[in-house]
Amino acid sequence: MPRNIKLEIEYDGSDFHGWQTQPELRTVQGELELSLQKILNQDVKLIGSGRTDVGVHALRQLANFESGLDQETILKALSSVLPRDIVIKRVEEVSPGFNARFSAKSRVYRYRIFLGRTALLRRYMWEVPYSLSVERMSQAAALICGEHDFSSFCVVQSAKENSLCRVDSALWRHAENELEFTIEADRFLHSMVRILVGTLVEVGRGYFSVADFMSIMRAKDRRKAGPTAPACGLCLVEVKY
Amino acid sequence: MPRNIKLEIEYDGSDFHGWQTQPELRTVQGELELSLQKILNQDVKLIGSGRTDVGVHALRQLANFESGLDQETILKALSSVLPRDIVIKRVEEVSPGFNARFSAKSRVYRYRIFLGRTALLRRYMWEVPYSLSVERMSQAAALICGEHDFSSFCVVQSAKENSLCRVDSALWRHAENELEFTIEADRFLHSMVRILVGTLVEVGRGYFSVADFMSIMRAKDRRKAGPTAPACGLCLVEVKY
Numbered sequence: 330m331p332r333n334i335k336l337e338i339e340y341d342g343s344d345f346h347g348w349q350t351q352p353e354l355r356t357v358q359g360e361l362e363l364s365l366q367k368i369l370n371q372d373v374k375l376i377g378s379g380r381t382d383v384g385v386h387a388l389r390q391l392a393n394f395e396s397g398l399d400q401e402t403i404l405k406a407l408s409s410v411l412p413r414d415i416v417i418k419r420v421e422e423v424s425p426g427f428n429a430r431f432s433a434k435s436r437v438y439r440y441r442i443f444l445g446r447t448a449l450l451r452r453y454m455w456e457v458p459y460s461l462s463v464e465r466m467s468q469a470a471a472l473i474c475g476e477h478d479f480s481s482f483c484v485v486q487s488a489k490e491n492s493l494c495r496v497d498s499a500l501w502r503h504a505e506n507e508l509e510f511t512i513e514a515d516r517f518l519h520s521m522v523r524i525l526v527g528t529l530v531e532v533g534r535g536y537f538s539v540a541d542f543m544s545i546m547r548a549k550d551r552r553k554a555g556p557t558a559p560a561c562g563l564c565l566v567e568v569k570y
Numbered sequence: 571m572p573r574n575i576k577l578e579i580e581y582d583g584s585d586f587h588g589w590q591t592q593p594e595l596r597t598v599q600g601e602l603e604l605s606l607q608k609i610l611n612q613d614v615k616l617i618g619s620g621r622t623d624v625g626v627h628a629l630r631q632l633a634n635f636e637s638g639l640d641q642e643t644i645l646k647a648l649s650s651v652l653p654r655d656i657v658i659k660r661v662e663e664v665s666p667g668f669n670a671r672f673s674a675k676s677r678v679y680r681y682r683i684f685l686g687r688t689a690l691l692r693r694y695m696w697e698v699p700y701s702l703s704v705e706r707m708s709q710a711a712a713l714i715c716g717e718h719d720f721s722s723f724c725v726v727q728s729a730k731e732n733s734l735c736r737v738d739s740a741l742w743r744h745a746e747n748e749l750e751f752t753i754e755a756d757r758f759l760h761s762m763v764r765i766l767v768g769t770l771v772e773v774g775r776g777y778f779s780v781a782d783f784m785s786i787m788r789a790k791d792r793r794k795a796g797p798t799a800p801a802c803g804l805c806l807v808e809v810k811y
Contacts, residue, residue, distance in 0.1 A: 341689045386690060408687070416689040446649070448582045448657040449627060449805075453690065564690075 331395040333427055334403060336361075336375075337419040342386040342560065343452055344414060349380045357381075360415055361392070361407075368406040369396060378429045378568040379436060382520065384560030386453065388439075389418065391568040393429045429568070435497060435515050437567040440526045440558065442508040454507070455526075455562035461533030463503045469532045469542040470499040470510070473525065480549035482525050483518030492518060492549070501529075511566075520557055528555035572636040574668055575644060577602075577616075578660035583627040583801065584693055585655060590621045598622075601656055602633070602648075609647040610637060619670045619809040620677060623761065625801030627694065629680075630659065632809045634670045670809075676738060676756050678808040681767045681799065683749040695748070696767075696803035702774030704744045710773045710783040711740040711751070714766065721790035723766050724759035733759060733790070742770075752807075761798055769796035 338361070346354040350362060358375055365373040378391040396403060400420040407417050426432075443454040444461065473479075473496050480492040497513040510526055528545060531537045537545070537555070545553045579602070587595040591603060599616055606614040619632040637644065641661040648658050667673075684695040685702065714720075714737050721733040738754040751767055769786060772778045778786070778796065786794045 339689045341692070388690065413692055414689050416687040446657045448580045448655050449629065449694065451582070451654055452693070 331397055332399070332422050333393055333425050334396050334398075334400060335391065335393045335419075335421045335423045335427065335429065336407075336417055337421075338387065338390045338392060339416040339418055340387050340390065341414040341452075342381060342384050345383070347381055347383045347385070348377055348387075348390070357387075357390075357415060358392075360412060364407055364410045365394065365396075367410060368403070369398065376429045378433050379517070379565075381565055382523075382560055382563075385563045385565070386561075387565040389567050390565055391429045391433070391570075393423065393427060427570075432570050433568050435513050435569045436517060436565065437511065437513045437569070438517070438522045439564050439566045440510040440512075440522060441562050441564070442510075442526075442530070444506045444508065447506075452561055453564070455559050457508075457530060459534050461508065461530060462535070463501055463508065463533065465535075465539055466529045466533040467501050468539045469529055470501055472539070472543055472546065473499050477546060478549055479518050479521055479546075481545050481551055481554045482521050482528065483551065484520045484524075485551055494518065494521070499525075513569075522563055523558040523560065524551070524554055524556075526558040526562070530558065531555040572638055573640070573663050574634055574666050575637050575639075575641065576632065576634045576662045576664045576668065576670065577648075577658055578662075579628065579631045579633060580657040580659055581628050581631065582655040582693075583622060583625050586624070588622055588624045588626065589618055589628075589631070598628075598631075598656060599633075601653060605648055605651045606635065606637075608651060609644070610639065617670045619674050620758070620806075622806055623764075623801055623804075626804045626806070627802075628806040630808050631806055632670045632674070632811075634664065634668060668811075673811050674809050676754050676810045677758060677806065678752065678754045678810070679758070679763045680805050680807045681751040681753075681763055682803050682805070683751075683767075683771070685747045685749065688747075693802055694805070696800050698749075698771060700775050702749065702771060703776070704742055704749065704774065706776075706780055707749075707770045707774040708742045709780045710770055711742055713780070713784055713787065714740050718787060719790055720759050720762055720787075722786050722792055722795045723762050723769065724792065725761045725765075726792055735759065735762070740766075754810075763804055764799045764801065765792070765795055765797075767799040767803070771799065772796040 350359040375394045404420040441454040476495045478492045495515045499512045502509045589598045591600040616635045645661040682695040717736045719733045736756045740753045743750045
């Protein structure tokens with residue numbers, strides 16, 4: 330009887346073509362599956378809580394797979410073969426019904442902005458050279474809480490796809506030269522956090538008003554929103570079950 | 571009459587062969603001098619507060635040079651030509667007698683350790699996989715305060731060179747999985763902070779006792795001390811004048 334094994338994974342997305350396995354490209358899921366195949370000597374299908382884009386980081390991504398080995402053995406073996414930009418933080422045996430993707434209740438993303446230039450944090454933050462009104466950005470962020478259609482804040486996809494998301498919280502924090510946006514939702518559309526951040530920064534620098542932001546959301550039209558913020562500032566920080 | 575211009579510089583040391591200009595190698599001083607030459611259209615000799623080794627970072631390195639241009643123009647011009655891993659934080663005109671190296675009263679370095687593995691901080695911390703006694707490391711660190719001969723904690727150099735340094739403070743801070751060592755001294759010998767940290771970690775994991783540490787310091791012999799900690803954990807954080 331195979332065990333259902335849950336992995337907590339941290340990764341630096343800088344040198345990956347995102348989470349999802351793709352032929353010929355270095356991806357996080359691909360590296361993990363390759364390492365698990367070496368250890369288990371068989372094909373492994375890893376189920377992640379969701380995809381992250383090219384260059385996006387994760388402090389705590391969740392995934393599960395079936396294995397005959399116990400958690401201790403898997404942790405040791407994986408840690409010895411994985412590259413330095415993927416770290417297994419925890420391995421746990423879970424009930425057979427657990428599915429990292431479908432059992433997830435919500436996901437939390439964090440986006441970091443540095444006001445000015447930074448050599449030491451540039452790989453993990455978006456460097457924004459102009460001043461921003463955190464007050465206006467917070468007012469606009471408050472408008473997205475609750476259930477809404479986020480078509481304006483996602484890359485164009487098939488019209489049939491459901492664009493409703495339930496945002497549980499969306500908060501800006503400000504300390505010295507750093508701004509941090511934390512958002513929790515039941516699901517996220519493609520590039521949704523980065524387009525939201527790109528648009529909220531336009532509100533912060535005064536190009537859009539808070540009322541404009543509301544109109545953009547109601548328009549359900551990607552072309553009305555601001556630019557997509559760079560991937561390096563984004564990090565998946567938690568998946569709740 | 572040329573002006574004496576002081577630069578405050580932040581850099582990510584990962585992709586540099588240290589501070590000092592060297593033929594054929596990418597160095598911080600070399601990149602800065604090259605950029606200044608483009609701007610000023612003449613040879614520039616930049617005086618740094620001190621050298622940093624291959625892979626060592628700086629949050630606030632200080633340097634000065636002579637120029638006919640004013641500080642605003644220099645800041646704008648430099649910021650537009652420098653690579654992303656060097657950031658000019660401030661440009662200031664100072665009195666003619668100011669010399670970034672000889673006017674410095676003390677330098678402050680910070681060394682960061684992560685207890686375990688980290689994907690997201692690995693470029694800026696030393697990953698130490700075993701548990702450490704911060705209490706013993708702090709006791710040993712207290713012994714280096716004051717004026718001492720630090721021959722045991724530097725790479726072998728000519729016997730004639732002065733190995734006396736006055737350490738003003740040497741403190742460990744501990745928060746969750748992170749350890750931070752901050753040391754202030756009037757001067758530092760080659761690789762001194764990294765050999766001190768490597769030896770203090772040996773105290774922390776119990777390979778050396780605090781009394782052993784005292785004997786090592788008194789021996790004035792590099793071979794008695796512990797290994798050199800990796801460069802990536804080290805950062806020059808301040809130069810005091």
